[in-house]
Amino acid sequence: xxxxxxxxxxxxxxxxxxxxxxxxxxxxxxxxxxxxxxxxxxxxxxxxxxxxxxxxxxxxxxxxxxxxxxxxxxxxxxxxxxxxxxxxxxxxxxxxxxxxxxxxxxxxxxxxxxx
Amino acid sequence: xxxxxxxxxxxxxxxxxxxxxxxxxxxxxxxxxxxxxxxxxxxxxxxxxxxxxxxxxxxxxxxxxxxxxxxxxxxxxxxxxxxxxxxxxxxxxxxxxxxxxxxxxxxxxxxxxxx
DNA sequence: CTGATCTACAACCATATGGTTGTAGATTAG
DNA sequence: CTAATCTACAACCATATGGTTGTAGATCAG
Numbered sequence: 001x002x003x004x005x006x007x008x009x010x011x012x013x014x015x016x017x018x019x020x021x022x023x024x025x026x027x028x029x030x031x032x033x034x035x036x037x038x039x040x041x042x043x044x045x046x047x048x049x050x051x052x053x054x055x056x057x058x059x060x061x062x063x064x065x066x067x068x069x070x071x072x073x074x075x076x077x078x079x080x081x082x083x084x085x086x087x088x089x090x091x092x093x094x095x096x097x098x099x100x101x102x103x104x105x106x107x108x109x110x111x112x113x114x115x
Numbered sequence: 116x117x118x119x120x121x122x123x124x125x126x127x128x129x130x131x132x133x134x135x136x137x138x139x140x141x142x143x144x145x146x147x148x149x150x151x152x153x154x155x156x157x158x159x160x161x162x163x164x165x166x167x168x169x170x171x172x173x174x175x176x177x178x179x180x181x182x183x184x185x186x187x188x189x190x191x192x193x194x195x196x197x198x199x200x201x202x203x204x205x206x207x208x209x210x211x212x213x214x215x216x217x218x219x220x221x222x223x224x225x226x227x228x229x230x
Numbered sequence: 231c232t233g234a235t236c237t238a239c240a241a242c243c244a245t246a247t248g249g250t251t252g253t254a255g256a257t258t259a260g
Numbered sequence: 261c262t263a264a265t266c267t268a269c270a271a272c273c274a275t276a277t278g279g280t281t282g283t284a285g286a287t288c289a290g
Binding site for chain 1: 247248249250251252256257258
Protein backbone atom coordinates (compact mmCIF):
# COMPACT_ATOMS: atom_id res chain seq x y z
CA UNK A 1 0.00 0.00 0.00
CA UNK A 2 1.36 3.34 -1.04
CA UNK A 3 -0.61 5.47 1.45
CA UNK A 4 0.71 8.69 0.05
CA UNK A 5 2.56 9.94 -2.97
CA UNK A 6 5.09 12.36 -1.56
CA UNK A 7 4.03 14.88 -4.21
CA UNK A 8 0.39 14.70 -3.13
CA UNK A 9 -0.27 18.39 -3.26
CA UNK A 10 -3.91 17.51 -3.78
CA UNK A 11 -3.96 16.04 -0.29
CA UNK A 12 -2.07 19.07 0.96
CA UNK A 13 -4.83 21.28 -0.34
CA UNK A 14 -7.63 19.12 1.01
CA UNK A 15 -6.24 18.98 4.54
CA UNK A 16 -5.25 22.61 4.47
CA UNK A 17 -8.83 23.45 3.50
CA UNK A 18 -10.09 21.56 6.55
CA UNK A 19 -7.60 23.30 8.83
CA UNK A 20 -9.88 26.28 9.45
CA UNK A 21 -13.07 26.36 11.48
CA UNK A 22 -14.83 28.79 9.13
CA UNK A 23 -14.12 26.57 6.14
CA UNK A 24 -15.29 23.45 7.97
CA UNK A 25 -18.46 25.32 8.85
CA UNK A 26 -18.96 26.28 5.21
CA UNK A 27 -18.57 22.64 4.22
CA UNK A 28 -21.30 21.62 6.66
CA UNK A 29 -23.62 24.31 5.31
CA UNK A 30 -23.15 23.40 1.68
CA UNK A 31 -23.57 19.71 2.47
CA UNK A 32 -26.92 20.37 4.08
CA UNK A 33 -28.34 22.97 1.72
CA UNK A 34 -27.90 25.41 -1.11
CA UNK A 35 -25.95 28.56 -0.44
CA UNK A 36 -24.71 31.38 -2.61
CA UNK A 37 -21.42 33.01 -1.64
CA UNK A 38 -23.20 36.05 -0.19
CA UNK A 39 -25.62 33.87 1.75
CA UNK A 40 -22.64 32.11 3.25
CA UNK A 41 -20.92 35.41 3.98
CA UNK A 42 -23.96 36.63 5.93
CA UNK A 43 -23.25 34.01 8.60
CA UNK A 44 -19.71 35.05 9.48
CA UNK A 45 -18.25 38.02 11.22
CA UNK A 46 -15.89 38.95 8.42
CA UNK A 47 -16.00 40.68 5.08
CA UNK A 48 -17.59 39.23 1.98
CA UNK A 49 -14.17 39.12 0.34
CA UNK A 50 -12.77 37.08 3.22
CA UNK A 51 -15.52 34.48 2.87
CA UNK A 52 -14.98 34.54 -0.87
CA UNK A 53 -11.35 33.63 -0.21
CA UNK A 54 -12.33 30.78 2.10
CA UNK A 55 -14.63 29.43 -0.61
CA UNK A 56 -11.75 29.76 -3.08
CA UNK A 57 -9.53 27.66 -0.80
CA UNK A 58 -12.23 24.97 -0.68
CA UNK A 59 -12.59 25.24 -4.44
CA UNK A 60 -8.85 24.82 -5.09
CA UNK A 61 -9.01 21.70 -2.93
CA UNK A 62 -11.90 20.45 -5.10
CA UNK A 63 -14.02 20.23 -1.97
CA UNK A 64 -16.69 22.51 -3.40
CA UNK A 65 -17.91 23.59 -6.80
CA UNK A 66 -19.47 26.88 -7.81
CA UNK A 67 -22.33 26.97 -10.27
CA UNK A 68 -23.45 30.25 -11.73
CA UNK A 69 -27.15 30.88 -11.37
CA UNK A 70 -28.19 34.29 -12.53
CA UNK A 71 -26.00 36.77 -10.77
CA UNK A 72 -25.14 34.47 -7.88
CA UNK A 73 -22.81 31.53 -7.52
CA UNK A 74 -24.27 28.51 -5.79
CA UNK A 75 -21.70 26.59 -3.77
CA UNK A 76 -22.07 22.83 -3.54
CA UNK A 77 -19.94 20.11 -2.02
CA UNK A 78 -17.93 17.63 -4.05
CA UNK A 79 -18.00 14.71 -1.70
CA UNK A 80 -15.39 12.74 -3.63
CA UNK A 81 -12.69 15.04 -2.27
CA UNK A 82 -13.97 14.53 1.28
CA UNK A 83 -13.71 10.79 0.67
CA UNK A 84 -10.09 11.15 -0.45
CA UNK A 85 -9.23 12.55 2.98
CA UNK A 86 -11.36 9.93 4.70
CA UNK A 87 -9.59 7.16 2.84
CA UNK A 88 -6.17 8.44 3.76
CA UNK A 89 -7.08 8.44 7.44
CA UNK A 90 -8.62 5.00 7.00
CA UNK A 91 -5.30 3.76 5.62
CA UNK A 92 -3.59 5.09 8.73
CA UNK A 93 -6.16 3.16 10.72
CA UNK A 94 -5.29 0.01 8.77
CA UNK A 95 -1.57 0.40 9.34
CA UNK A 96 -2.23 1.16 12.98
CA UNK A 97 -4.29 -2.00 13.45
CA UNK A 98 -1.68 -4.12 11.71
CA UNK A 99 0.93 -2.73 14.02
CA UNK A 100 -1.20 -3.31 17.10
CA UNK A 101 -1.88 -6.86 15.94
CA UNK A 102 1.80 -7.43 15.37
CA UNK A 103 2.63 -6.20 18.86
CA UNK A 104 -0.16 -8.36 20.30
CA UNK A 105 1.38 -11.33 18.54
CA UNK A 106 4.76 -10.54 20.00
CA UNK A 107 3.29 -10.27 23.48
CA UNK A 108 1.44 -13.55 22.94
CA UNK A 109 4.73 -15.14 21.92
CA UNK A 110 6.29 -13.81 25.11
CA UNK A 111 3.52 -15.29 27.19
CA UNK A 112 3.97 -18.64 25.51
CA UNK A 113 7.71 -18.48 26.06
CA UNK A 114 7.47 -17.77 29.81
CA UNK A 115 4.32 -19.34 31.23
CA UNK B 116 -25.13 16.99 16.13
CA UNK B 117 -22.68 19.76 16.74
CA UNK B 118 -20.06 18.56 14.25
CA UNK B 119 -17.67 21.31 15.13
CA UNK B 120 -17.19 23.92 17.80
CA UNK B 121 -16.29 27.04 15.88
CA UNK B 122 -13.37 27.56 18.27
CA UNK B 123 -11.96 24.10 17.54
CA UNK B 124 -8.35 25.15 17.24
CA UNK B 125 -7.43 21.59 18.14
CA UNK B 126 -8.99 20.45 14.88
CA UNK B 127 -7.25 23.31 13.11
CA UNK B 128 -3.93 22.00 14.35
CA UNK B 129 -4.68 18.39 13.48
CA UNK B 130 -5.72 19.12 9.91
CA UNK B 131 -2.92 21.61 9.45
CA UNK B 132 -0.49 18.94 10.57
CA UNK B 133 -1.83 16.59 7.90
CA UNK B 134 -1.59 19.29 5.22
CA UNK B 135 2.04 18.51 4.43
CA UNK B 136 3.41 15.45 2.66
CA UNK B 137 6.54 15.26 4.81
CA UNK B 138 4.48 15.29 7.98
CA UNK B 139 2.08 12.65 6.65
CA UNK B 140 5.11 10.54 5.80
CA UNK B 141 6.48 10.98 9.31
CA UNK B 142 3.14 9.85 10.71
CA UNK B 143 3.29 6.66 8.64
CA UNK B 144 6.82 5.96 9.82
CA UNK B 145 6.08 6.43 13.49
CA UNK B 146 2.92 4.33 13.19
CA UNK B 147 4.90 1.45 11.77
CA UNK B 148 8.04 1.62 13.88
CA UNK B 149 10.22 3.45 16.35
CA UNK B 150 12.11 6.48 15.14
CA UNK B 151 14.21 9.09 16.85
CA UNK B 152 14.10 12.62 15.45
CA UNK B 153 17.49 12.21 13.77
CA UNK B 154 16.50 8.84 12.29
CA UNK B 155 13.47 10.54 10.80
CA UNK B 156 15.57 13.43 9.55
CA UNK B 157 17.88 11.04 7.69
CA UNK B 158 15.02 10.17 5.32
CA UNK B 159 14.28 13.66 4.06
CA UNK B 160 16.11 16.06 1.85
CA UNK B 161 16.10 18.91 4.33
CA UNK B 162 17.97 19.98 7.43
CA UNK B 163 17.62 18.30 10.78
CA UNK B 164 16.12 21.51 12.16
CA UNK B 165 13.44 21.49 9.45
CA UNK B 166 12.40 17.95 10.34
CA UNK B 167 12.50 18.92 13.99
CA UNK B 168 9.99 21.66 13.18
CA UNK B 169 7.72 19.24 11.33
CA UNK B 170 7.77 16.94 14.34
CA UNK B 171 6.95 19.95 16.52
CA UNK B 172 3.91 20.70 14.36
CA UNK B 173 2.72 17.11 14.77
CA UNK B 174 3.42 17.38 18.48
CA UNK B 175 1.41 20.59 18.90
CA UNK B 176 -1.46 18.80 17.17
CA UNK B 177 -1.09 15.95 19.69
CA UNK B 178 -0.58 13.58 16.78
CA UNK B 179 2.78 12.40 18.11
CA UNK B 180 4.55 12.23 21.43
CA UNK B 181 8.25 12.40 22.14
CA UNK B 182 9.80 10.23 24.76
CA UNK B 183 13.33 10.86 25.90
CA UNK B 184 15.53 7.80 25.73
CA UNK B 185 19.12 8.52 26.56
CA UNK B 186 20.23 11.32 24.32
CA UNK B 187 17.57 10.71 21.70
CA UNK B 188 13.86 11.46 21.54
CA UNK B 189 11.71 8.62 20.30
CA UNK B 190 8.68 9.81 18.37
CA UNK B 191 5.50 7.79 18.62
CA UNK B 192 1.98 8.30 17.30
CA UNK B 193 -0.97 9.25 19.48
CA UNK B 194 -3.72 7.60 17.55
CA UNK B 195 -6.51 9.29 19.49
CA UNK B 196 -5.79 12.53 17.63
CA UNK B 197 -5.94 10.73 14.29
CA UNK B 198 -9.33 9.38 15.35
CA UNK B 199 -10.57 12.89 16.12
CA UNK B 200 -9.98 13.84 12.49
CA UNK B 201 -11.48 10.56 11.29
CA UNK B 202 -14.60 11.15 13.35
CA UNK B 203 -15.09 14.65 12.01
CA UNK B 204 -14.97 13.36 8.44
CA UNK B 205 -17.30 10.54 9.42
CA UNK B 206 -19.78 13.11 10.68
CA UNK B 207 -19.61 14.82 7.30
CA UNK B 208 -20.32 11.43 5.78
CA UNK B 209 -23.36 11.07 8.03
CA UNK B 210 -24.75 14.46 7.12
CA UNK B 211 -24.04 13.76 3.48
CA UNK B 212 -25.96 10.48 3.57
CA UNK B 213 -28.90 12.07 5.36
CA UNK B 214 -29.02 14.72 2.68
CA UNK B 215 -28.81 12.17 -0.12
CA UNK B 216 -31.57 10.13 1.53
CA UNK B 217 -33.71 13.23 1.89
CA UNK B 218 -33.25 14.06 -1.77
CA UNK B 219 -34.03 10.46 -2.70
CA UNK B 220 -37.23 10.73 -0.70
CA UNK B 221 -38.19 13.90 -2.50
CA UNK B 222 -37.55 12.27 -5.85
CA UNK B 223 -39.57 9.25 -4.77
CA UNK B 224 -42.43 11.59 -3.80
CA UNK B 225 -42.22 13.18 -7.22
CA UNK B 226 -42.46 9.81 -8.89
CA UNK B 227 -45.48 8.91 -6.82
CA UNK B 228 -47.08 12.26 -7.61
CA UNK B 229 -46.69 11.93 -11.39
CA UNK B 230 -46.88 8.26 -12.37
C1' DC C 231 38.50 13.49 29.85
C1' DT C 232 37.56 14.20 24.94
C1' DG C 233 35.19 13.92 20.92
C1' DA C 234 31.14 12.61 18.48
C1' DT C 235 26.13 12.52 18.45
C1' DC C 236 21.44 14.03 19.40
C1' DT C 237 18.63 17.58 20.52
C1' DA C 238 16.83 22.28 21.34
C1' DC C 239 16.41 26.80 20.14
C1' DA C 240 17.36 31.39 18.30
C1' DA C 241 17.87 34.40 14.37
C1' DC C 242 16.98 35.17 9.86
C1' DC C 243 14.70 35.06 5.21
C1' DA C 244 11.23 34.33 1.50
C1' DT C 245 6.80 33.25 0.72
C1' DA C 246 2.02 32.05 1.99
C1' DT C 247 -2.06 33.04 4.60
C1' DG C 248 -6.03 35.54 6.29
C1' DG C 249 -7.83 39.55 6.80
C1' DT C 250 -8.99 44.42 5.10
C1' DT C 251 -10.75 48.16 1.64
C1' DG C 252 -11.72 49.61 -2.85
C1' DT C 253 -13.00 49.23 -7.73
C1' DA C 254 -15.47 47.33 -11.49
C1' DG C 255 -18.40 44.03 -14.23
C1' DA C 256 -22.94 41.37 -14.52
C1' DT C 257 -27.40 40.75 -13.44
C1' DT C 258 -31.82 41.70 -11.46
C1' DA C 259 -35.61 44.75 -9.63
C1' DG C 260 -38.46 48.69 -10.08
C1' DC D 261 -32.89 53.48 -17.68
C1' DT D 262 -31.38 53.48 -12.87
C1' DA D 263 -30.39 51.65 -8.64
C1' DA D 264 -29.37 47.80 -5.91
C1' DT D 265 -27.20 43.25 -5.54
C1' DC D 266 -23.79 39.68 -6.27
C1' DT D 267 -19.45 38.59 -7.61
C1' DA D 268 -14.51 38.99 -8.90
C1' DC D 269 -10.22 40.75 -8.21
C1' DA D 270 -6.42 43.88 -7.04
C1' DA D 271 -3.66 46.14 -3.56
C1' DC D 272 -2.26 46.23 0.88
C1' DC D 273 -0.93 44.74 5.65
C1' DA D 274 0.25 41.79 9.67
C1' DT D 275 1.36 37.48 10.92
C1' DA D 276 2.33 32.53 10.15
C1' DT D 277 4.87 29.04 7.75
C1' DG D 278 8.76 26.42 6.08
C1' DG D 279 13.11 26.53 5.21
C1' DT D 280 18.10 27.85 6.43
C1' DT D 281 22.47 28.38 9.56
C1' DG D 282 24.56 28.72 13.87
C1' DT D 283 25.15 28.01 18.84
C1' DA D 284 24.87 25.44 22.98
C1' DG D 285 23.46 21.74 26.34
C1' DA D 286 23.17 16.56 27.24
C1' DT D 287 24.55 12.15 26.64
C1' DC D 288 27.26 8.37 24.97
C1' DA D 289 31.63 6.00 23.16
C1' DG D 290 36.40 5.22 23.60
